[in-house]
Amino acid sequence: MNKYHQVTPAVLTALQAIVGEKYVYTDRDKCIPYECDEGVGKEYIHMPEAVVLPADAAQTAAIMRLANRERIPVVPRGAGTGLEFGAVVNEFGGIILSTERMNRIVEIDAERLYMVVEPGVVTAVLQEEAEKQGLLYAGDPCSGDSCCIGGNAATNAGGNRAVRYGTTRDQIYSIEVVTPTGEITTFGSRLKKVSTGYPLEKIIIGSEGTLGIITKLTLRLVPLPQHTAHILAVFPSVDTALSLVTALPKEGIEVTCLEFMDHEVIRVVGQYLDEKQPYADQNGNYMIIQLDGKSEADLDDGCIAVDEVCRQCGAMEVFAADAAKVWKVRKVFTEASAAECPVAAMEDFVVPPDQLKELLDQLQAVGRTQHISFRGVSHAGDGNLHLDVLRRGFTEEESQEKVEAFEDTAYRIVYSLGGRISGEHGIGQKRKKWLARYTDPVALQLMKAVKKAFDPNGILNPGKLFDME
Ligand SMILES: Cc1cc2nc3c(=O)[nH]c(=O)nc-3n(C[C@H](O)[C@H](O)[C@H](O)COP(=O)(O)OP(=O)(O)OC[C@H]3O[C@@H](n4cnc5c(N)ncnc54)[C@H](O)[C@@H]3O)c2cc1C
Incomplete structure (x- = not known):
């Protein structure tokens, strides 16, 4: 049974009194942009009963007090770029509280x-x-x-x-x-x-x-660092590229960014941008490295050291890269991937950086057994792997079952390597089943006790991360 109440005309009037009439949306057209985020999964799309745009903390607090009195769920929302449907209303209904006017x-x-x-x-x-x-x-x-x-x-x-x-x-x-x-x-x-x-x-x-x-x-x-270099190191294999993740810190080299893209991703991005990428036709795998230095000389020393370690790890070539070009290639991955093949799921695995290679090896084996194709990019320096599971060889209807089977095996591997479900995207609605399955019961119980202490009536973003009952 839904313990929450619906937004009534009286509640709307009260919300308008708090934020002003024009900052309460109920029109379908105005509410549509708030029914989803950037995640994959039609089943999570949900129209809010209203969208409210407070101007400050005082108005936000007044909305929360009203929502508690009326037992109406409130879902906070920023820009809606999340990938786990955390900023979207669910089966409990309720209102979206958008922070877009608080932008100073x-x-x-x-x-x-x-x-x-x-x-x-x-x-x-x-x-x-x-x-x-x-x-x-x-x-x-x-x-x-x-x-x-x-x-x-x-x-x-x-x-x-x-x-x-x-x-x-x-x-x-x-x-x-x-x-x-x-x-x-x-x-x-x-x-x-x-x-x-x-x-x-x-x-x-x-x-x-x-x-x-x-x-x-x-x-x-x-x-602001005054001296910055961007380096593109190209490796003949995934293994040689990922060996850099442990080799750099072992040499005491502190990089600002260390991003990995495999040859399949480079092919797809090159196709999407309609630009030939270096070594794309030789199955090159990229490590994008950003290095900051205190002075020109300091930066030069750093670049020489990075070049040396890359070559020791087996790099075919190490370039001084054009920052705009190289980061465009990295940042366009999500769009490029979806343009080439529908994406069934976007994963955000995180493991200790030294376990990335092992994780990818084991996932490749699972992909072969379960007939699942995927491709990914990695914030390799912190062990975070974004994997797009592709809807290739199965229909949209079969998608949920296939993805669930893959995720179940994949998370087991991730946890066995000391990792977690999400490195940065969060749990939201999409991954709460897995959080419940893989979190130590004592820890999960304590998380629920914390939620209860902050939110005794369960008004703020209910049904996200975990279910209370
Ligand atoms: C192309 C692309 C690239 C991305 N790259 C990255 C990346 O490199 N690293 C990364 O971490 N993420 C990345 N993301 C995911 C997403 O952009 C981040 O999670 C981002 O932090 C979400 O911000 P938002 O304002 O869009 O939040 P929303 O999507 O609006 O909300 C996200 C969550 O935060 C809550 N929330 C929002 N505002 C508040 C508030 N003021 N108070 C309390 N709760 C609030 C919501 O309830 C929801 O649970 C990427 C997403 C896309 C589409």
């Missing part, structure tokens, strides 16, 4: 190296604003041109620079949060160290909008 950069302090932003700021916009002041916001998901910083925090987004700077959690000093019951509070502080109670900001970050709504963030900045 409040402050950039170039002296103290931080910036304060609202959750609806597009990630690329805040990166550009920091850059204008000679500063770097180090979070860098591939979707940066469209996703929002609030969504990045809620999913603990990773991306290309995570190998050096860590994930979004590592870029955040503190967050203002509206609790599920409608209080406004701040977790975290601009401190280098702290041993004062539980670090609640660390739990909210990555909780995928189930424990609180982030309404402001204080972000860490670093000086």
Whole structure:
């Protein structure tokens, strides 16, 4: 039985009183963009009963108090670029709370190296604003041109620079949060160290909008690297390419990005862009490496060291790459892949980086046995493998069964290698069955107890990550 209530005309009037009439959408045309995200799976598409656009934390808190009184689910949403249907209403119904009006950069302090932003700021916009002041916001998901910083925090987004700077959690000093019951509070502080109670900001970050709504963030900045090189190393095999993942840190070389693309991906991307890629006709496998240096000389030394290690690992050629070109090739993967063949599932496996090679070997064997084709790119430096499972050789109707069988085996392998289901995309609705299956029961029980403590009525984003009953 659905314990939630529907949005009534009286509730709509109350929402309009909080945010203003024009910021409550109920028209089908206006609500359609909010019925899905960028994930794969028709069964998760769900029209919200209403979409509400608060201007600030006070309005957000008022909406949460109303939703608690009326027992109406609230789903927070940034730009909707998520891949696991976390920002989409489900069978419980309810409203989408969009942060798109909360899109101000409040402050950039170039002296103290931080910036304060609202959750609806597009990630690329805040990166550009920091850059204008000679500063770097180090979070860098591939979707940066469209996703929002609030969504990045809620999913603990990773991306290309995570190998050096860590994930979004590592870029955040503190967050203002509206609790599920409608209080406004701040977790975290601009401190280098702290041993004062539980670090609640660390739990909210990555909780995928189930424990609180982030309404402001204080972000860490670093000086913008002045000397940067982009290197493309081409390897004759997947194994030789991936051996770089352990070889670089062993030599004490700290890279900013280390991205892997295999020869099949390079072929598909080349075809999509209609551009011949280097070594594509010789089954070349790419490692894209970004290196930052304190000075020109420091960078030169770094490049020489990287070149040497790449060649020791078996690279056929190591190029100084054009940054725009090489990153275009990497970032267009999702579109290129889908254009060539329908994608049945997008995986986000993460294992210790030294286990990537083993993971790919074992997955190849599963693919052969189960007649599943896939291709993938990897944030190789942090052991994160994005795999597109292709709908090739089976119909859309057969897709669910085939993908489930593959995922069951694949996750077993991932966990046996010390990995987890998701490195950066999260669990959302799509992977909650697997989270329940593969998480230690004690840990799962404690996660549910945390949810209950934050959200006693189960109002905020119910049915995401796990089911409560
Ligand atoms: C082409 C492409 C490339 C991508 N590349 C990467 C990548 O490199 N790295 C990576 O990590 N991800 C990547 N993603 C996934 C996605 O872009 C990220 O998960 C991103 O962080 C989502 O941000 P968003 O604003 O779109 O959030 P949404 O999709 O709107 O929401 C995502 C989740 O966060 C919650 N949420 C959103 N805003 C708030 C808030 N203010 N408070 C509380 N909860 C909130 C939602 O409820 C939902 O559960 C990619 C996606 C695409 C389509």
